[in-house]
Amino acid sequence: MTQRLLDGKNALITGCTRGIGKSMLEEFARNGANVWAHARQLTEEFEARCAALSSQHNVNITPLCFDLINKDDMKSAVKLLQKSENRINVLVNNAGITYNALHQLTAEASLREQMEVNFIAPFLLTQHIVKLMLRHGGGSVVNVASSAALDGNPGRSAYGASKAALLCATRALSREVGLQGVRANVIAPGVTQTDMIGSMTDTVVNETVAGTDLRRIGLPRDIAGVAVYLASDLSGYVTGQVLRVDGGM
């Protein structure tokens, strides 16, 4: 078999159960990466999917289950990963949540929860993982933000702000650890066909899609493809960047 883009790479991807994360898991496996597939809870279905991908693509897909907002759980998961022979090269912070609400109607609890899951959790996980990457001589961090972080869409002030915070932290990180061979970039998906768009009205979705150059909604696979690129050596000289994957908006 010819060399695959991610042959020999070991990745941790968060939020692999559904949507974009699920597709990332498939694309990373197909391109030859070994993956610690994070999910909040281990289910039989998830375990079976990981096993199937492992054998189909001749890679190791290992479920790694913990609650991202539980710091102790996160630490023990990282310890588990640390013990493995496979040195981690890639971290994809994909897991996220969204509650749409107008700025004036956003409840404090919802604001805090989105900041906690979309910003603080990936921030802390990145601290743990980058520490390992620095010991191993480098790696690539891929953070999934949103076009909402750049555009400030109505109804998405808390979500957009949490993703903008993630974006800024990624940029700063890229400048701090570049010399040690760690790259850090951001993907900013536009409207993507996942459960998350359930929180948007059909009218809003249709209008947004009609406003894209490609006149179609994004698919999880479209985002996964860009993550594969950022994880791979194809992007070896790309760091501190934000890539809009939005069909042209």
Next chain:
Amino acid sequence: MLVPSACKNTLPNTLESTLILNQKNAVITGCLRGIGRETLALFAEQGANVWACAQAADEEFESFCGELAAKHGGWVKPIYFDLTDNDAIKGAMRSIQMDKKPVDCLVNVAGLTRDALVHMTTMDQLRQVFDVNLFAQVLITQYLTKLMVRQKRGCVINVASISGLDGNAGQLSYSASKAALIGVTKTLSRELGELGIRVNAVAPGVIDTEMNAIVPRDILASRVSRTSLGRLGGPREVAGTIAFLASDLSEYMTGQVIRIDGGMN
């Protein structure tokens, strides 16, 4: 809700090729040296067939193309024309069309610099740079995107520069031409997206090519020191992002400019 036609599961299974440009036909300009040459090589490695455009016939180049084709099993066809000669450009485009093969992507790499301070820049230099870096690219793009529209698919990748985004002392004509090329990229994306054609640009930073060989060492060192990665980029690293943009991995990206600059501060 608008559901894309690509919604059906078209993921190949594991035994199919994992080459990201398998069976794609590409036109690449400026293949003789530097970024163009590496792009040609990477495209061939990743399974693409290439019309390899260069300024003038060259024996070494001919055999380079031949070796790539033999090694990777695709075809690599040298095409020669001068970017300042509109008739030659049209003739070359016609010969590509005569091959009656779909053109999946166009990569505009060819370009030149005429570095001079603002007040030392002559109108002749400015015109010379715009002729090659902008007008020729537009002419080639007009011709080939017409074919792509008929095919209802295709993509264009323009090689711009961080100079076109940030400006750069001593590069009035070059930076202006690259900024213009970015404008062209975005407008093409707006017009052609609906017809299934994606248009993106890359903006390389300080890359280890002949173009930078003439830059004084201290200036080069100070520019490199401003990168997060603390090193020059290799032409192959620029080729990597071009290959990504030509591949289906970037299927939902259009109208974008990707900086390949090692993280410039």
